[in-house]
Amino acid sequence: MLQTALDARHRALGARMIPFAGWEMPVQYQGLVEEHRAVRSAAGLFDLSHMGELYIAGAGAGAALDYALVTAPGKLVVGRAHYSMICTPDGGVIDDLIVYRLGEARYLVVANASNAPTVAAELRERIAKFDARLDDASMRTSLVAIQGPRAAEILQPRIEFDLTNLKYYAGVETTACGVPALLARTGYTGEDGFELFVAWNDGVAVWDTLIAAGTPSGLVPVGLGARDTLRLEAGMPLYGQELDRNTTPFEAGLGRVVKFDKGGDFVGRAALEAAKDRPRKALVGMKVTGRGIARTGYPVYLPAAPEACGTVTSGTASPTLGYPIAMGYVPCDRTAPGSQFEVGIRAQRAGAEVVPLPFYRRST
Numbered sequence: 160m161l162q163t164a165l166d167a168r169h170r171a172l173g174a175r176m177i178p179f180a181g182w183e184m185p186v187q188y189q190g191l192v193e194e195h196r197a198v199r200s201a202a203g204l205f206d207l208s209h210m211g212e213l214y215i216a217g218a219g220a221g222a223a224l225d226y227a228l229v230t231a232p233g234k235l236v237v238g239r240a241h242y243s244m245i246c247t248p249d250g251g252v253i254d255d256l257i258v259y260r261l262g263e264a265r266y267l268v269v270a271n272a273s274n275a276p277t278v279a280a281e282l283r284e285r286i287a288k289f290d291a292r293l294d295d296a297s298m299r300t301s302l303v304a305i306q307g308p309r310a311a312e313i314l315q316p317r318i319e320f321d322l323t324n325l326k327y328y329a330g331v332e333t334t335a336c337g338v339p340a341l342l343a344r345t346g347y348t349g350e351d352g353f354e355l356f357v358a359w360n361d362g363v364a365v366w367d368t369l370i371a372a373g374t375p376s377g378l379v380p381v382g383l384g385a386r387d388t389l390r391l392e393a394g395m396p397l398y399g400q401e402l403d404r405n406t407t408p409f410e411a412g413l414g415r416v417v418k419f420d421k422g423g424d425f426v427g428r429a430a431l432e433a434a435k436d437r438p439r440k441a442l443v444g445m446k447v448t449g450r451g452i453a454r455t456g457y458p459v460y461l462p463a464a465p466e467a468c469g470t471v472t473s474g475t476a477s478p479t480l481g482y483p484i485a486m487g488y489v490p491c492d493r494t495a496p497g498s499q500f501e502v503g504i505r506a507q508r509a510g511a512e513v514v515p516l517p518f519y520r521r522s523t
Contacts, residue, residue, distance in 0.1 A: 301362025
């Protein structure tokens, strides 16, 4: 199992460590609900160093990524980022990504930990015919995220950049906590927040500085457990649950990501054009109205129907909302808010109602 540069810090804080995507990662420290609520009310600190960081550079880097991905990275303004996907030739999702344009001919692609080697290999193959090269910096990079309504207040005195000038989905190379960093206003919690990409060993300085500075303001370290409940409340998909190679972006409700108008061919274009108007399933949000919590893999039924018509992809008891929520795939003609389903929870069925996504949206 791989360990991040912050492994000793997690253990000193009493974290419960678990295997995750080939890494030993903290799932919780003081408790999932407490950590979740701290992010919603104050701030949380996350070790995301298991993610993949892939730099693409060269005169043809923009064109290469336009061909390799479903979005149009070549149209990004320097300093901005966007959500993207890399798809198979038949339109399935290999991974969802964040792409940053760091310079005229330099990009950063951030991949999920479980898929980073696969994405790196796919990108190397796809960009080979372009004037572009890939540098996999995943094992040289620590990634620390601070998220929550007090994140900017805690971070600002420790960074050489005015955070009021940093837009959502933007990044800047600066100095943070005394070390060089790529600072991005991105996150996976539904709250305002920042991600700091630094050299591997510099992750310790960033973590220690922010823990010391933020604790009086309510900041706590946060594990994978609360990260999952936070992203679910925010209606954000997780690869391996909402997204996989058997699902197209359109079925996941993310068809807006696919840029058919960017010009030229890209991997999966023909299949995605055909799939656009022929989805086989649809992702919805559900409020569980019966007793029990819908978990990943539980069957979804039409009321009183003997056979399942769908599957829960993610579910939890929402710490913010106070009731169970879930996302799942259902028939395409049953996606309207108020549509009724039943979720098979052990030997029982619990009622569930389709509700709009996201479940939670911050007020500012």
